[in-house]
Each structure stands twice: as structure tokens, then as C-alpha cells.
Amino acid sequence: MRLLEWEAKSVFRDYGIPVPEGRVASTPGEARIIAEEIDRPVAVKAQIPVGGRGKAGGILFAETPEEAEEAAGRLLGSRVRGVEVKEVLVERRLALEGELYLGVAVDRGSRAYTALATSEGGVEIEEVAARTPERIIRLTIDPLEGLRPHHARWLVKQIGLVGRRMLEAADILLRLYRLAVEMDAELTEINPLALTPEGLTAADARLNVDDNALFRHRDLLERFGGSELLGLTQREREARRLGLTYVELDGEIGVIGNGAGLTMATLDTVQLYGGRPANFLDLGGGAPADRVEAAVSFLLTDPKVEALFINILGGITRCDDVARGIIAARERAGAWKPVVVRMIGTREEEGRRLLEEAGIHCLDSMEEAAERVVSLIGGR
Amino acid sequence: MRMVRFVDAETRAVVQGITGRQGRFHTRLMLEYGTKIVAGVTPGKGGETVEGVPVYDTVAEALDRHQVDASIIFVPAPYAPDAVYEALDAELNPIVVITEGIPLRDEMEMVARAMRRGITIVGPNTPGVIKVGECKLGIMPARVFTRGRVGVISRSGTLTYEIADHISRIGLGESTCVGLGGDPITGLDFIDALRWFEEDPETEAVVLIGEIGGDAEERAADFIAEGGFTKPAVAYIAGRTAKPGKRMGHAGAIIQGSRGTAQSKMEALEAAGVSVAERPSDVARLLKALLG
Helix, strand or coil: CECCHHHHHHHHHHCCCCCCCEEEECCHHHHHHHHHHHCCCEEEEECCCCCCCCCCCCEEEECCHHHHHHHHHHHCCCEECCEECCCEEEEECCCCCEEEEEEEEEECCCCEEEEEEECCCCCCHHHHHHHCHHHEEEEEECCCCCCCHHHHHHHHHHCCCCHHHHHHHHHHHHHHHHHHHHCCEEEEEEEEEEEECCEEEECCCEEEECHHHHHHCHHHHHHCCHHHHCCCCHHHHHHHHHCCEEEECCCCEEEEECCHHHHHHHHHHHHHCCCCECEEEECCCCCCHHHHHHHHHHHHCCCCCCEEEEEEEECCCCHHHHHHHHHHHHHHCCCCCCEEEEEEECCHHHHHHHHHHCCCCEECCHHHHHHHHHHHCCCC | CCCCCCCCCCCEEEEECCCCHHHHHHHHHHHHHCCEEEEEECCCCCCCEECCEEEECCHHHHHHHCCCCEEEECCCHHHHHHHHHHHHHCCCCCEEECCCCCCHHHHHHHHHHHHHHCCCEECCCCCEEEECCCEEEECCCHHHCCEEEEEEEECCCHHHHHHHHHHHHCCCCEEEEEECCCCCCCCCCHHHHHHHHHHCCCCCEEEEEEECCCCHHHHHHHHHHCCCCCCCEEEEEECCCCCCCCCCCCCCCCCECCECCHHHHHHHHHHCCCEECCCCCHHHHHHHHHHC
């Protein structure tokens, strides 16, 4: 779950990490009221769950409440980096003396949280990593020891901070680490951490919470919730409501597989034969007939899907269940489309028999099936 | 250097979470395969039996009554970490964690504790590990495997079955197959497993089945290029069509920034002298060409 900036900042406040004064608005009028309360020049920032917002025109500055209202009017309802803006954060504009970066992220290689710091704040950390990797200082945090204050001081000293600012930054990093652990963050960043005459402030905030840990953060879902759907397409939202693991792509061939690896390999193979997959849809393990039916019906209603490729390797998943699901979807469907089924494994004979009786032919090889489905739609 | 332990005909295992639907079902299949499942554990269900296997409330009680080496865990995610710690306290090795959906923070901690004790965790979110013809500590369908010469290391379940099926059909067969697990944090990575297969006299070549996300495949390529693994190797990487920032099913399968693309993994492996297959069925053909 990726929180929006204003949501992440409200969690930062809970942990005593300094953030600029401000609030979120969903109408230009609200933006004006907030700017009046702040009574200083403000930044009006589109709240979208994607990076590179500033460059894409998603952040505007306003000297007066009237300008803030106008800026909010321009951003709200517009699309920034392909995502519709539904809220803006109106907050006090900072007098920047410099921009740093602090982050805590799960590092797969070391199987631990890693604290990251650089003096090159304000640009995406990936850019810094590509351009000047030596400017990023990393510290692997032993999961059984945690981050100690002296570790934090060492790290912020490496990026050139001294004296009071070093102590301030070390304190913020310790708070950020505690937040990461307690909130089950995959990633939390302050970019930029603004150097201002009044001290250090988190000018932006990022917090991605591990989806698998949401069962112990019900409060987060209650507080924020809805923003998770912002980065998704209309069909992806619908799929989520149906409980399907689905990613929309641009092609014409609807793909259903079981298991993430096999489904990805199916997409790749379709493409290798000159076809373009319309989606990723993973049935997961042990899908019952009604989940298969829901998945097939869902792809049939996608106008850009011209043919379906169903690729099943039965382990926990039973081929007869899959066959029943496909047949049920066809009985229910208003408009059927060409379907290629490749199915082997558990209860294969029974599954094939059911499909053959229904007039649906079943193939053995994934490559052969990919070739067939591509030829069906003319191999564009 | 970390020692890795897998399974063989001698391995005696306990099933934690044996009374659940999956635990019950797979206990039966593992027993049918010939795996020595000597006990089961489910807190509150001590005294029952599942498929003729006695069930205990705690791992310690199972150890009082039986010789046990290893554990396989089917416990639901919120309770799985405690099951792992219970197995670690009993010094069971390896510990195979089938459970899907365990929080990353728990995974980091359990892996760190296992490493400190020199115990192998296979998974989480893994199909398990099989020594073909001897011991299946996992949920993989037995029929796709035939005893033979090829070791398989994989981040994905069904794709492993797909590729193993081809390797069996072409007449090479498999020695040991291990699923690393689909999560971003796992007890084993490719390098740990490669070290084990390098020493395994029954393995003549390995297959690495990778997918987008992280840099485990790139690190494996470096390890091979530096001479850490010297047997022939073939790789297949899933996810060439994946979009950056979109999670493709597995929690681990996501391209973040410029890292973790299929392209970068395939290039790194090829540069290390690994034959990279374009299609899953090509893996077996490439192996055949390498092994004759």
C-alpha cells in the first residue's frame, strides 16, 4: 500500500518527524481557506501515488490565498503523469537552503532494512544512484540489533552534516527507522529533507506499507484506504473488486494462467510469437471453478480482447475445476471469443473430456498454444 | 560461508499446521511419495492423528517421542513466524515454509535468526524442496519429476513444474529441486543453492528459474562469473513483458526504478556463460546440448 504524501506526512507527525504546516483539500475553496490559515506563501501539490510529480507540473506555488485557489483549480481534476488528481496538499512554502535525502528500505540482498542518505536530495534516488552512486551512503541494519543512535550519527555525518544539524538529522533518521519497523514499511523516504533557517523539515514524504502486514494495520486502512486505487486503471479496479490478481496491458490476447511465474512466462511466449498480451491474470493456487468462471467472464467483457489463452499447469489446481469454470463462463457469456486452452497436470483427463464435449479443444504444449492463439487473431 | 541443508531418503520431518486443509492434503501426498513424516503439530489438536501420523500440541513433545530432523510449515501467515521460531528452538534443519503472505519484517527477523544458528530456511512462499525419488518436503506434483542429473533452483512454483516436466520428458531427469520462494525476502538465494549444487555429486548441471524484481539473478551471475559455480548452467527468466511499478502476482515480482528487469538478468547471466532460454521448453533442449 503506497500512501499519498499527505497521508505519509500525517504518519510522520505521529512519529515526531518535522513536516511543514498544511492540510489536504479536495476543492479550490478549501485550498483557499487553508492558505488563509497558513497566512504565508504556499505550495499546492497534487496528491498522486507516482514519482516525478514536480517535473510533470504537479506542484504549483502561490503567494496569496487567491492564487492558491486558482492553482488548486488547475490541478484538481487534471491528469498528472496519467493519474487524475483528486486532492491537493496545501502547505507552507519552505525557504530552502539545501536538500538532502534520508530513507529506510527493505534490501532483498542483505535481507534487512537499509538506511540510505545522500546530500543530493530533491531528485529521484534512482537518478542519483545512476549518476553519482558514490554520493549515496548505505547502512545495513541488523534485524536483531536495530539502528542505534551512533549508527545514525555516523550515517548523517557521511553526507556532510555537522554540529546541531547532524544531531537533528540523526534524530530524524532514528524516528524514520522506528516508523519503518512499527508500520511495516517496504520503503519510507524523506526526499527532500529541507534545510531551512528554522531547522530540518520533511518537504516530501513517502511510505509504502507491506501489503502482507496490513492485517496488523487496520487503522491505516480506516484512516486512508481509498488512495490505493488511484494508480489503477478502471479494469484493474474492477478486477480487484472481483478478487482477481490482474494487471492491464495494451494488447489483444487475454491471458489466464496459474502461478505468477507461469503466467509471466505465458505473456512472454505470446509476445515471442508476435502476439500482444492484453493482461496478466493469475488464478493463484487451487482455483475453484467459480474463480475460473469469474476470470474468463471478466476478460470476455474487455472490448480490446480478441482471443483468450488459458494456460494451466495443474498441481494444487485441478484441471476438471478449470474446465467447469470455462464452460460455465461460456454458458453465461453474451458474446464468446476464440479460446485456446493448454492444460496439463492434476485431473487432466477429466478436464479435457469436459472441454472436448463442450467443443473446446485442448493443447499439450504452451508454445503450440501460444502460436495458435496468435494465428487466430492474424498475428498482429 | 553459510551451510545449506536439503533433504534425502533419511530425512524425518514434522508437519507444523498438519490439521489444516493444506497440511492434511499434502501430508498424504508426501507420505505417498515416501517422505518420512513422523509427526504433526497443531496447538490444541494434540492426541489426534492425520493420515496415521500422530499430532502433538508442541514441537518439543513431538521431539520427545520421535527422531525428527526437519520441518515443513503450513501455518497461516499471522502465526507462521512463531511456528518457525518453535522449529528453530528445536534445531530442526531444514525448515520449509510453504505459507504465503508473511510480512517482510517477520521474514527478515526469522531469516536472521536462522542464519545465526546455521539453519536453512526454504521459502517462505515456496513449493518446497524435493530429492527426486527419495524425499518430497513440499507441495510440488510428483508426476513431473524423474530421477536424473539436473538440479533446479527456482523463484516460481508452476513454472518449475513446467520446466521439470520438459527435463523429465527429454530423458535427463532431476536430482534435487528447490523453490527459493516468491517473496522479496527468502531464507535462500540462488548463490546459497548454487554452492550446495556445486558440491552435490549427483548434480551435473543446474537450471536457474528467475523472474523480474530484485537482483538475486544478477548476483548469481556474478558468483558464477567469479568461478563459484563451475558446472553447466541454463536459465529462464519470466517477466519480459512486465510493466515497471506493476506487481505481477508475486510480492517479489515488481520492477522498481531501472533495477530488476528481465533484460538485465538475462544479460548478466549470458555474460557469465550461462545459456539463457527464450522459452520454457528450450531449457531442456539447451541442457541436452550441454550434457549430451
